[in-house]
Amino acid sequence: MVDIEIEIDGNVVHGHSGESIISIADREGIDIPRFCYHKKLSVAANCRMCLVDVEGNPKPQPACSTPASAGMRVHTNNEKAKASQKAVMEFLLINHPLDCPICDQGGECELQDVAMEYGSDVSKFNEGKRIVADKGIGALIQTDMTRCIHCTRCVRFGAEVAGIVEMGATGRGEELKIEPFLSEGIQSELSGNMIDVCPVGALTSKPFRYEVRSWQMSSVQSVARHDLVGSNVFTQTHKGKVKRVVARDNESVNETWISDRDRFSYEGLANENRALTPKIKVKGEWQEVSWETALEAAISGIKKNSAEAFGALASKNATLEELYLLQKLTRELGSENLDTRLDVANPSSASALETTISLTGLEAVDHALIINSYLRLEQPMINHRIRKATLQGAKVSTVNAKAFDFNYRVASSVLSAPQNTVVTLSGVLKVLLESNSQALPDYLKGTKVNQAQIDIANALSAAENGVVVLGEQVSSNPCADQVAKLVEQIAKASNAKTLNASATGNTLSAEKVSFKPNGGLNAKQMFDADLNAFVLLDVYPAFDCVDSAAAIENLSRDDAFVVALNSFEDASVLSFADVILPLASFYETSGTHINIENVAQSYSASVKAAGDSKPGWKVLKVLADLLELPGFDYTDSSQVADDALSLSPSLAATEVDIIAMEVPNIATVWQYTPYASDVLTRHSQSLQQTQIGQVSEATVSEATAKILELSQGDCYKGVPVNINETVAEGCVFVHTNQARQR
Amino acid sequence: MISEQAKQQIDTWVAKYPAGYQSSAVMEALKIVQAENDGSLTSELIQAVADYLEMPVISAHEVATFYENYNHKPVGKHVIRFCHNISCMLNGADDLISYLETKTGVKTGEVSEDGLVSVKKVECLGACVGAPMFQIGDQYYENLTPQKIDEILDGLQ
């Protein structure tokens, strides 16, 4: 790639022709001031801060938009360049408030930084500063547009990265204003990145407002564990509390972006519903007790029951260490009753669909088939990579129960109720196999094929770099295994890669430590079998279990002893549990997340656990010790992680048969808003107040509504009904922030 | 929100641009819609135009606020757009604007009580050899004098 030589400030440096001067300078560590340039956004060249002197040019040239050419001689800080930079600085400051001490960006403001370099020249401007009225833009971002320097980074971010054109630059001249059309609030699930790209204090974090000054905080490297990417973040802490979360660059994981969920979920840490003290239930009454007492109560309850009657259920968002220790404890006790798949209609022992593509690989696909997924909200950063591919011309087709709002054009979409997805995919597979002149397995022989299936198959086989993505909504599907199997076959027949996003969070850690039954009972079976002792690791059945009412009922049996390691208190858990062991939440414990690429990312605790709560790995270790189980003499979570990572999963997987299954006439697809997807986000107030977070509707078609005798505005499983034709016949699509109801 | 007739007019503009570039017609579309709504735009109308041309509404809003020919407040039935730039100024535009203001009782930027006229000072209209001049609707009126202004005002209804 290195093919030209230029000179910057007397240093000979290398670049490729056409590359901008600023990008070469950045790589070489030569500092050129800039405001509008951002390496991930298109060039705007509007701030004029990066003006440099290029020999042979009478006028100074912007380093961000001037392509380097061989032999070019650039001066970034000779008199001419400095004069231009200083001029621009002066213009920027004439209308900018000079009250950095009260600005939330103070101390981390690019304008302030550059201004300092140019000395505190008293401006000769005294014509009165411009004041700009603010339009609110929602619960997450605080605007202070008088501070805006019109660099349009936020506008370009919206158009180019978020893919939802919301912010614009309206008016002209001095009246130029950065604003959205309406102040209903920004819709993007990536909106918080605008805070990071804004060089000044015009866009700041709303929940963070007035909390502390930036320089008072310390930054700790961490990893977000809400989704399959494990975006890299810095947690910024003050006096033992997480005050803000910002993106940490990691090109192969999250580039420089993070989702709003990753950015704002920390707010839940300070929520009043945190579980802060150990408790035991005595004669139906909760008593706050010491850790010793609570642990004592826990082990005596567990010991009272046989190993076969013991089961462990864990959250998909738990750390690798927690999952490892809990499965080890369970297995050492002699039980194989383990599961994290609480929301899966039909958890089985089939092996999970493999992911065969990398995150950066997604950017290079030319076709993506997305099945059972509102990928944009489920896996924002994965979706972002696919969006990047679409910007290079990739086509996207979908097989979904509902027509979702993607931030790219969907070339073709098939609406398919969950119970029909097997049929839909079978058709696609049949076309593919026939066009490959491959033999048809028996189950495809009678399959009828329609145009939509042919179109999808053709698009896939035409693609050189296809990918098939399977999303979260498949978990509602009783035929999930068949769907996964068909996805695998379709990918094979079309030479496409696969991406399994059917379970989120730290699911791959659960896979890694085989946190599922090897001959024992799965989540559903555990309830059916009326076990007598349960350990719940950050599980909230009202939200997490596919049949929440049944789960709660079962756990509430008199002969069910339940130890709940919870980071939050929850009414239903309080009703059925016998012991509450308060659990350190995200960022309060060290841990490890395994992402979609099977990369294990470990992090240390950013802050001390709230109240008397303790990191899960420590609690589980002590529990195991007290139960006198061998092999738990860990002193550090990294030892746990080492053991966990050295495991190779060795579960016997069952073969999946694709046979006609008995399917319901009408199925429900239940999807949480991304801000109700785990317990921490559910307790982040700001996320709940966003447009995305407030959705709660059960969408159903006119015809299906008739069969179910539903009318507009009725409630379906507690969720208001909305009748329209965006949804497949034969299903109700529930998108909600509410706990599950029957 | 947009009449059928207006849609047809918009479509003739859309036809001038390559397929997929229908938003090239947004400037005319906004003018057409403005014309059939008493000469000014509202958020709802901008939204309707954006929807009709399948473009982000903020982009249509950017256009509507960038160009001077769009109004976001009610205007008179006739908008008198008086050039006050250099050639017109050298030929007495300022005095004539004052004359017009006194005559109509309407200050620049305002609408007459009966809603018949509003007066706006604008930049050079490209008819400087006819200075001083103003524009009403499609029509330019050049080499203005107080007498000429009287006649023109008398003709407005």
Place this chain on the structure above:
Amino acid sequence: MNEVCFKNIDKENPSSLATYEATGGYSVWRKILHGELSPEAILGELKTSGLRGRGGAGFPTGLKWSFMPRNQDGQKYVVCNSDEGEPGTCKDRDILRFNPHSVIEGMAIAGYVMGATVGYNYIRGEFMEPYYRFEEALKEAYDAGLLGGDIGDSEVNFDLHTHLGAGAYICGEETALLESLEGKKGQPRFKPPFPANVGLYGMPTTINNTESFASVPDILARGGQWFADLGVPNSGGCKLFSVTGHVTKPANFEIPMGTPFSELLKMAGGLREGRTLKAVIPGGSSTPVLPADDAMKMTMDYDSIEQVGSMLGAGSVIVMDDTTCMVAALTRLAHFYYDESCGQCTPCREGTGWMYRVLKRIMDGQGKIQDLDLLMSVQDKIMGNTICALGDAAAMPVESFIRHFRHEFEYYIKHGKSMVENDG
């Protein structure tokens, strides 16, 4: 006088196809359709003619056309800039009204030379009469089989459309114009890339001024040398000059390049009775003002005007006699640039308002003597630091007015009123 763009101006029905054809109109285009003129030959004639862009920058048209990747596959465009908005300029309006076919033929020829099959004429939104005239002419040309696909079985294609502006001076800047044509705000693009590589809808595009296009058919009909000889070296041909301000017969004049300013002033009827010349802005509001003495020395061509310290620009001659208050005149111009800045780049967005406010304050009697140095320093900080030339255009009047007429500004600041008893 009036030999090219204005040659039919005194005829009856000057804008009609019949009038145009009667004086040789479309003869060049028909030759092309008959395969009798090659693009290379046309480029050669244009270069010989010395035609320079009439939109203000004066770039040689033949050279500009040769930059287009004519043999590259894919759509290419020809765009005519009829957004005439530079204060003092009103020539393109008359070309559109009185000789629209010359623009159509010029654009068609350009399309042929550069391999562009689609053209747009961007007419400023206020020019409704010129727009209707141009549309009529366009219809005549289509009806006569002069435009369209595979014109007269020639395998030559050229479609031409009009686009209307909506009130923004900046759209006269060629890349802002392209943005506007795409249905966006008229914010200039940074260059490179240049429109010849990445233009309208991302495709190679050439933009010329109305007068530039209108001059092409006659140049090719009568020869590049003929045109060149009309003018003087480095300023070929004749050109339209809009003479406005304090003259008794303001009008557009098509005169040979190199004509002395004094003659042009006479054509425009000279100054009003009893007045003396104070200053001239020779090329439109964006060009530096000249004091009377300098102005009287110039001849109307690129080099001469540059020698006396200004620019030919769009040929918009604004004449100011001794009744003119230079403070008021500059304040008005400063307001114009402040009003018309697109606002995207920092120096222009912030600087134009700053300069206007200081001048306004002086006009209101609140000026301080340091304000003049301040204005000079602000204009200097804008100059050369912006995306498009509007920044420079805003700076140059401030610089030249204060440099040449500083005493008037000082007087105004000291006395809180103009030095000139304005009775005009």
